[in-house]
Amino acid sequence: MKILAFAGSNREESWNWKLVRVAARLAREAGAQVTVPPPEVLNLPMVNEDLVAREGYPEAARRWKSLLVNHQGFLIASPEYNGFFTPLLKNALDWASIKEHPEEPSLQAFRGKVAALMATSPGSLGGLRGLLMLRIQLENLKVLVLPQQVSVPYAPRVLDKEGNLTDTRRLEALRRMVQEFLELLRKLHG
Numbered sequence: 001m002k003i004l005a006f007a008g009s010n011r012e013e014s015w016n017w018k019l020v021r022v023a024a025r026l027a028r029e030a031g032a033q034v035t036v037p038p039p040e041v042l043n044l045p046m047v048n049e050d051l052v053a054r055e056g057y058p059e060a061a062r063r064w065k066s067l068l069v070n071h072q073g074f075l076i077a078s079p080e081y082n083g084f085f086t087p088l089l090k091n092a093l094d095w096a097s098i099k100e101h102p103e104e105p106s107l108q109a110f111r112g113k114v115a116a117l118m119a120t121s122p123g124s125l126g127g128l129r130g131l132l133m134l135r136i137q138l139e140n141l142k143v144l145v146l147p148q149q150v151s152v153p154y155a156p157r158v159l160d161k162e163g164n165l166t167d168t169r170r171l172e173a174l175r176r177m178v179q180e181f182l183e184l185l186r187k188l189h190g
């Protein structure tokens with residue numbers, strides 16, 4: 001049972017990468033095997049079917065998709081852009097939904113997988129609205145999304161330089177969510 005933890009941000013000092021690393025740490029403390037890839041893995045060309053027809057499926061997209069294929073659980077944090085999750089994350093999910101070969105099983109990166117969602121932002125809602133959209137997107141891709149989710153408002157006040165989440169109420173909510181996520185994964189994947 002392997003878990004991939006990633007965030008939908010390409011900012012160097014991304015709050016959401018910090019938050020997802022906290023969740024990854026909690027999952028490891030609970031005994032899970034967690035991969036946190038370098039943020040650049042989501043930096044892919046804009047999906048373009050003509051590009052695929054002309055040049056084939058991009059190597060960077062192949063690397064990203066195989067990461068998803070090789071993990072059963074996803075811990076995902078995404079910034080909220082105008083009430084939505086980011087175009088960076090949408091693009092990366094779209095690439096992984098495209099078959100490289102006709103015989104490839106459909107949605108093999110997603111089908112039967114489990115995801116837990118979180119968000120943070122400098123604002124008072126903590127990116128909460130974007131998570132609803134991300135949930136719909138993942139369910140369209142046949143991912144089972146945990147009902148619980150965590151949003152963390154006022155990111156610069158509560159995520160410190162050492163990568164700690166100092167909002168103890170939110171930290172406990174995150175810990176509970178990670179536990180529920182791991183329990184569900186164990187039930188489904190052993």
Ligand SMILES: Cc1cc2nc3c(=O)[nH]c(=O)nc-3n(C[C@H](O)[C@H](O)[C@H](O)COP(=O)(O)O)c2cc1C
Nearest residue numbers: 009011014015016079080081082083121122123127
């Ligand atoms: C185009 C754009 C739209 C944004 N819209 C929202 C928003 O709807 N809600 C919100 O809380 N923050 C919004 N923000 C601010 C982000 O929450 C902030 O930039 C945050 O640091 C991004 O997450 P990151 O640090 O993980 O990259 C927006 C930022 C951008 C660039």
